[in-house]
Amino acid sequence: MRAYLPEYELKTPANLAEALRLFSDEPGVWRPFAGGTDLMVLLEAGKLTHTRFVSLWGLPELTGIESHDDQIIIGALTTYSQMQAHAALRAEFPLLCEAASWTGAVAIQNRGTLGGNIANASPAADSLPALLVYDAELELISANGSRVVPYNGFHTGYKTSVLRPDEVIKTIRLPRTTAGWRQHSRKVGTRKAQAISKVCLATIAHSENGVVQAIRLAFGSVAPTPLRATATEAVLKGQPINAVTIAAGRAALLNELKPIDDVRSTAEYRAQVAANLLVEFLEMLA
């Protein structure tokens, strides 16, 4: 059933300072509204319980992509289309652009934002594994100032995070330290187009003479939050890529993932597919 729409309120502040004042004057009363691709689906399904929102769409302080020597800084309101159109991002952080191209379809990519994908905190969100392997940092801002936190650790549980009710995500920062690494990602869904992931993998690795020097692995839809598989990484690091290592990596991963059964898939299927995706990547590295 559709929501009783007249109850909804949306403020459209002229600048970020005005928006932040609303969030800090009445913490928890007002919530951010970005591209609305998650919120509008809830609203139209009658499932959006919160009713008072502040539009961040178009605020220049939150949009745009800046390239610096040591990092690329993405405004939280940057859309999936804008990310895919950015040459440096495509060249150095291809997994993020690939995830952007999988998200919904073009009309969704023109509205949906990276900050919204993070704050919405779906374990199935496609961009988030990429942010984990790139060791992204988030700049959170409130009327009282800003702080930078590592993205790994931002989500504290299913749909919970360290973000305070008076804060918004201002930027996402990607350190430019992984150029030249082997990069790979895969999304497995019911169909190719406009489907939510059953399992999604982002991974980057650096190997020399057949030995894994460094590897970062992250998965979507296999735990209550997007998951960086650090235990499996530790098992693989420093090892020659051979059948023994691949089997050890597979076993470690099955131990580390905590998938669930839900409408889209089963825990068993997710675990097996995630392990297969890891094996596929390790075989590519060999």
Add this chain to the structure above:
Amino acid sequence: MRLAGGVLPKVCMCGTHILSLHPQRKEEQRVKISLSINGTQHEADIEPRFLLVHLIRDVIGLTGTHIGCETSICGACTVLLDGKPVKSCAVLAVQANGGQVTTIEGLAKDGQLHPMQEAFWECHGLQCGYCTPGMIMAACGLLKETPNPSEEEIRHGLEGNICRCTGYQHIVDAVKYAADKMVA
């Protein structure tokens, strides 16, 4: 249906969409917006929760933009906002303030079909026609970014638009036909 005090709700032209259940709603909760639709500037005084698709269809009266699912899946409501395809059922009109909207009615010029419309006609890119306005707008958005798309690029570009009749092949053919005409 009557509201408290015997007030009749305001309904749209088709009579089924309730535009104002709360005629008594406080003035300060309404927002003035101004946006261009097919090159004509429109002002509207609306509630913040008002959808862009309802503004286009029920207030402006341009009913070429269809509503299918109203949950941003089917793409029937696709229009161009600042040149880019968006699902107008999932955009609040307030968020389109200051923007430029193009709907299916804005494509033909001086009685001449737009090449994309002509292509759908020539290649039989439609049967019932319900998805067609959204499909054509998404295809126009695609050609702005990628003037000469491959079949795969066309299919990727139209992923968010569902057609229940054609099986898509004629739609893909139509977009290719239009691209060839427009590049030539």
